[in-house]
Amino acid sequence: MDRSAQEAWAHERLRERQGTGARYDSPAAPQRDLLLARRGTAYFARKLNELDDEALALPSRVPGWSRRHVVAHVGYHARGLARLVEAARNGLDREQLAEPENQIEDVEFGATLPPHALRHLFHHAEVHLNVEWRDLDAPGWSARVRPLAGGVAVPVRETPLLRAREIWRRALDLDCGGSATDIPPDLLDPP
Structure with missing residues (x-):
């Protein structure tokens, strides 16, 4: 059985176990x-979990950023994409902020969060993005949404690939044993 057939079989068994109420x-x-x-998120989470709280303060591979900065960036990136997908799910063509005054997404600020809050930021943002993707219907996947900051409207269909490229790269930026050989070949830049 080839890999895609194995994945299809595994998905079908999972659906059977989860029952009719699952989404x-x-x-x-x-x-x-x-x-x-999703695999990139799991890889990043594994690398993050390998770091104790003190190790978060060490330098990352990004000049001028600690590992804390990388984690904050990854969390805020997921939040931003989740808002785009949420707008599409709600039939809007522009990103919305429910409580703009509470949306402090500055990486420098995020890097100052206590370790448990920084880890929670990553986890919560990842769950939110995944829920938005899961609940998006066919018209939503075809939508284009303009970010609040302006610029070009983002095709919602591209958000998973945008996230995949970002999360895999940032896992390596944590500088804690990740290797470019771990990155799926589909995401490697052409020579």
């Missing part, structure tokens, strides 16, 4: 890109 990604969702993003 799944839309058939219109870019399944391969979602898989790359």
Whole structure:
């Protein structure tokens, strides 16, 4: 049985175990890109969990950033994408902020959070983004949403691949044993 057949079989067994109340990604969702993003998130989480709280303060591979900065950036990146997807789910063509005064997403600020809050930021943002992707219907996956900061509207269908590229790269930026050989070949830059 080839890999795609194994994955299809495993998904079918999972659906049987979860029952009729479980919710799944839309058939219109870019399944391969979602898989790359979700595997990248799991990889980043594993690397983050390998770091004790003191190690978060050590330098990362990003000049001028500690590992704390990298974690804050990854959390805020997920939050931003989740807002774009949420806007599409709600039929809006522009990102919305429910409580703008509470949306402090400055990496420098995030890097000052206590370690448990920084880890929670990563986890909560990742869960929120995943829920937004899972609850998006076919029209939402075809939508384009303009970020609050302006600029070009983002095709929602591209958000999983944007996340995948960012999360895998940032896992290596933690500088805690990750290797470029761990990155799926689909995400490697062409020579």
